[in-house]
Amino acid sequence: xxxxxxxxxxxxxxxxxxxxxxxxxxxxxxxxxxxxxxxxxxxxxxxxxxxxxxxxxxxxxxxxxxxxxxxxxxxxxxxxxxxxxxxxxxxxxxxxxxxxxxxxxxxxxxxxxxxxxxxxxxxxxxxxxxxxxxxxxxxxxxxxxxxxxxxxxxxxxxxxxxxxxxxxxxxxxxxxxxxxxxxxxxxxxxxxxxxxxxxxxxxxxxxxxxxxxxxxxxxxxxxxxxxxxxxxxxxxxxxxxxxxxxxxxxxxxxxxxxxxxxxxxxxxxxxxxxxxxxxxxxxxxxxxxxxxxxxxxxxxxxxxxxxxxxxxxxxxxxxxxxxxxxxxxxxxxxxxxxxxxxxxxxxxxxxxxxxx
Numbered sequence: 266x267x268x269x270x271x272x273x274x275x276x277x278x279x280x281x282x283x284x285x286x287x288x289x290x291x292x293x294x295x296x297x298x299x300x301x302x303x304x305x306x307x308x309x310x311x312x313x314x315x316x317x318x319x320x321x322x323x324x325x326x327x328x329x330x331x332x333x334x335x336x337x338x339x340x341x342x343x344x345x346x347x348x349x350x351x352x353x354x355x356x357x358x359x360x361x362x363x364x365x366x367x368x369x370x371x372x373x374x375x376x377x378x379x380x381x382x383x384x385x386x387x388x389x390x391x392x393x394x395x396x397x398x399x400x401x402x403x404x405x406x407x408x409x410x411x412x413x414x415x416x417x418x419x420x421x422x423x424x425x426x427x428x429x430x431x432x433x434x435x436x437x438x439x440x441x442x443x444x445x446x447x448x449x450x451x452x453x454x455x456x457x458x459x460x461x462x463x464x465x466x467x468x469x470x471x472x473x474x475x476x477x478x479x480x481x482x483x484x485x486x487x488x489x490x491x492x493x494x495x496x497x498x499x500x501x502x503x504x505x506x507x508x509x510x511x512x513x514x515x516x517x518x519x520x521x522x523x524x525x526x527x528x529x530x531x532x533x534x535x536x537x538x539x540x541x542x543x544x545x546x547x548x549x550x551x552x553x554x555x556x557x558x559x560x561x562x563x564x565x566x567x568x569x570x571x572x573x574x575x576x577x578x579x580x581x582x583x584x585x586x587x588x589x590x591x592x593x594x595x596x597x598x599x600x601x602x603x604x605x606x607x608x609x610x611x612x613x614x615x616x617x618x619x620x621x
Contacts, residue, residue: 268326269417269449273310274319282306282317282473290325290417292465293443293450295481297457297492303473304453308419311451312345313338324417344415348425350406352394358405359390362412380411383445384438400431404438411448418442418450424459439463457492461485461501461541462620486589488571488581493591498579499543500590501620506536515560522585523563527617539620544579544591546616551602553611561614565590567606570599580604582612590614 268290275282282303288294296304309315311322313329313336322330329336352361362377381387384404394402403423410418423439424432436459442450443463454460460467460481467484469477469492477484477492482501485492492498504518504525516530518540525540532538554562565582568589573579578599580592590612604610 268324269311269451270321270323271307271311272319272321273307273317275306275310275315275317280473282310284470284473284475286468286475286478288451288468288478289466290449291447293452293463294466294468295460295464296451296453296468296470297455297460298470299455302470304455304470305421306473307470308421308451308453312343312419313341314345342414342416344410344413344418346403346407346410346418346420346423348422350394350402350409352402352405352409354394356393357390358386358392358394358397361394361405362390362409364409366412377412380408383411383441384408398431399427400434403427403431403435407438407442411442411446415448418448420450420452422453422455424454424456436462457495457497457499458541458620461499462539482589486581486591488569488579493544493579493581494573496545497543498591498593499541499546500588502540502542502588502590503537504540506530506532506534506538508534520585520588522588524561525614525617526560527619530619541618541620542590542614543616543618544593546614547590547592548613548615549580549582549592549594549598549602549604550611550613551604551608554613557613559613559615561617563590563612563614565610565612567604567608567610569606570604572596582610584612 269288272285273282284307296307298304306315310317320330329341384407386404386408389401452463464481467481468475469484477490486500487493502520504520506516507519508517514529515526518525518527563584565584567580567582569581571579576595577593578596582590584590
């Protein structure tokens with residue numbers, strides 16, 4: 266259901282934001298694109314931090330902006346997480362969290378205690394911001410945004426200022442927000458890994474416009490979009506932990522259409538996880554291979570093949586009824602195997618990255 270409807274036009278020298286899109290009112294929607302594509306400007310328009318001369322915004326039937334009126338930012342029931350937390354240096358963590366409560370009039374959908382627990386910052390409450398790491402500051406910033414009891418959470422590249430180690434520390438907390446809260450999240454990012462790990466829905470932006478808007482894997486794997494042609498292009502498969510192979514330290518993940526073996530995952534049976542399969546890690550055989558070292562071989566149906574430069578092609582395949590994989594192979598391999606749309610083949614998955 267499209268519960269968020271946004272239409273904005275912003276004209277700046279050398280740049281125009283011109284979007285008209287509908288987004289789901291649940292789960293995590295990633296606004297994805299390179300720097301300068303308009304992601305942050307769109308998020309600021311939704312927040313009311315940027316006043317678009319031409320604009321319309323409604324959230325679950327409530328109009329926040331149209332040609333007749335414009336709801337100021339302090340009256341919009343949202344939380345906003347910036348690239349840097351910008352905490353008040355003279356206040357403790359608890360003081361920073363309580364400061365945001367001054368603007369809260371609703372009955373709390375997310376209590377302060379719940380926000381503290383979700384972000385794992387209970388042991389930090391008496392500290393001042395200068396005694397926190399970058400990752401800890403950002404977790405406090407997210408908790409502060411939640412503490413105002415928002416009906417929607419806006420996050421503007423919240424991991425961009427962090428190094429890889431800090432990013433890996435904070436990502437599990439963002440996954441908890443995804444799994445445990447019903448608050449919709451709009452998440453701005455230019456990181457394919459973050460998008461694959463967190464998002465349910467994807468709005469891809471380029472040159473101030475939305476070039477694609479749809480469910481995550483459907484949008485990631487469309488061959489008419491640039492996302493499928495990046496070096497790290499790939500697909501996301503949601504699967505369930507189904508079997509543990511203690512001898513070889515492997516875990517089998519089942520999904521409609523097949524299964525994948527990955528390095529051992531310490532989750533109970535039935536736990537839902539995400540696996541990312543890069544196009545460069547998928548090869549194709551026209552017959553079931555014999556004596557292969559590859560553990561993951563899936564029956565697949567070729568939907569589309571497109572050239573990528575003088576030597577490569579990208580192949581889009583379905584596995585089962587709805588799961589999609591991409592494979593990047595040489596033009597020579599395509600021609601040698603006689604691959605065309607409509608063929609049934611074996612997709613050989615050399616590597617699987619577990620995202621959660």
